[in-house]
Amino acid sequence: MRHHSILRAVTKFFLPYILLFALYTQFHGDYGPGGGFQAGVIFAAAIILYGLIFTPKLARRVVPYRAVYIFMALGILLYAGVGIATILLGGNYLDYNALNHHHPVHGQHLGILLVELGVGITVAAVVICIYYAFADRLES
Template identity: 55%
Template sequence: MKEHHLILRVVTKSLVGTIILFAFYVQFHGDFSPGGGFQAGVIMAVAFILYGIVFGLHEVQRVLPAWVVHKLVALGVLVYAGTGIWNMFLGYEFLHYGSFTPDHMSHGQHSGILYVEAGVGITVTGVMVAIYYAFAGRTPRLGNDDW
């Protein structure tokens, strides 16, 4: 595969970083502009999947091994639910973000939204990449003319 698709490989290499940066922008700027955890998660997953399509499953799994992805799938839900339980430890209702800063409720809302959106993003990235790995791991290596 190394000698094939020079243009695709060069363009992919320059695009992947930008896509990841954009995913982080959509994730953390979701308070001010369209976007949030779901969107950022799929955009982040697209970056890894694009890398996997062009360079092969083996190469992308050196960056993001399958066992890490499987942990991410569960980690996101734990972060989300953990935020809610943390609120309960602080003496308020489940997912009552104001409890982080009881003196200034809307500040706590900011941090709470940040945590749960991060949880959503982690799970969505994990699930998308994990499904891609599961499909691509079963696909035989195809030549250029096989389609």
Template identity: 60%
Template sequence: MRHHLILRVVTKLLIGVIMLFALYVQFHGDYSPGGGFQAGVIMSVGFIIYSVVFSLADVQKVLPPWFVHKLMAIGLLLYAGTGVYSMFVGYNYLDYDAISPHHPVHGQHYGIILIELGVGITVTAVMVTIFYAFASRTPVMDDEAW
């Protein structure tokens, strides 16, 4: 794969655009179609494309497996923690009014952002973990057997 210079240069240019689009989908998901799940899949696609063009070892230098596992837990804790917080202050689970009781509209907005961020982080980490699991398998057949 070392001799595919154009593919490598174009991939390096596209990765930034893919990540920027994922952030756009993440933070505009409460106003338009999109949100945490879609942004998480788009973000993970950026890492997967990088791995396919360069190598699994190169992407694991940027996003090591131990860190991806921590991201799964952080995303889940952010999602669940938002709901648990609302229960501790006397509201229903995931009642966003608890975040800003004096301004419920602000609480709704902040709650949606926190929930979608938790979903986005979790989905990114899960998709990258699934890719790592499949990509790191030892092949049953070598390339010449095809």
């Protein structure tokens, strides 16, 4: 893809906006369409686009394999950890009301935010991981 200068320029121009849109989808999922799953896929799509245009090797320098592995597990641990936290605060597993005893609705907000963040992190890492696995096979 060394000679496709238009594609490269357009990709460079769009990438920050795609990443920003992923973050918007992630944190605005409470109010509009979207949520952790969609945000994770959009974030991963930005990395995949980068890999398609600027070779997977460069993409792996942006998001190394090690980071992908760590974030894959981290998202689930965050989700399950919220459940443990609600037990420790005196509620049932994943009962977000326990996160804030004075304002249960605020607790719900915080719980949903953290849980969706966990989903987003895991989904983004898994989709990037699948892309890397395929890209590795293509290179050889």
